[in-house]
Amino acid sequence: MNLVINGQTYQVAKDPPRVLLWVLRDELGLTGTKFGCGAGYCGACTVHLDGVAVRSCQVPVSRVAGRAVTTIEGLARGEELHPVQRAFLEAQTPQCGWCMSGQMMTATALIAANPRPSEEEIIAAMDGNYCRCGAYARIRRAVARAAALARAATEAV
Ligand code: FES
Ligand code: FES
CATH class of the missing domain: 1.10.150.120 ([2Fe-2S]-binding domain)
Known part of the structure; x- marks a missing residue:
């Protein structure tokens, strides 16, 4: 399954089922997105999905295939901070x-x-x-x- 994160395409396994947060952090090394409660309450894990803020601890990675994900690592444009x-x-x-x-x-x-x-x-x-x-x-x-x-x-x- 292909994921498009910060404009870059990554290939990740579809199985086992898991949430976006752990794919970002553990599989892709994008550790700027943080784990807080893991239950959708705290917002520490917020990323954008097609420009909308979502809680990545609550998003099955299968729902993200082919959509645009932006993490904190993707906010700056090169050296220029957002x-x-x-x-x-x-x-x-x-x-x-x-x-x-x-x-x-x-x-x-x-x-x-x-x-x-x-x-x-x-x-x-x-x-x-x-x-x-x-x-x-x-x-x-x-x-x-x-x-x-x-x-x-x-x-x-
Ligand atoms: S880790 Fe708290 S809302 Fe996701
Ligand atoms: S939780 Fe420490 S700065 Fe917000």
Whole structure:
């Protein structure tokens, strides 16, 4: 079965049945996607499937064949960080950092769908991504800043 991840095609076995998270981490070495709860609650494992944020611990890998998967490793364009990555860095958002790739993947999907999110929309969109370090205020500021950076980049083109 072929998987297209960050624009690159990988071949993986169809059996045994397993979820995308473990294929990414254990078989393909894409360890930027994190394991948190394994039950669909925490958002640490968030990736994009056809541009939509999904929890990779809940997605059977068989459902992903032929669709576009983006992980945190695929956000930057070469040396150029994605606006979400720049904003999270600028705001020194992480504490332990474990939840951060999931936070950034959710934020990226939000901004792609809604380039000018209100504070309430940011809170609602990020609500399902837990941060056990409690960096929520910094995360919200970083998402707002990321949206502004993304808009500026679009307007500059
Ligand atoms: S590890 Fe997937 S939602 Fe927590
Ligand atoms: S920075 Fe530690 S869990 Fe979010």
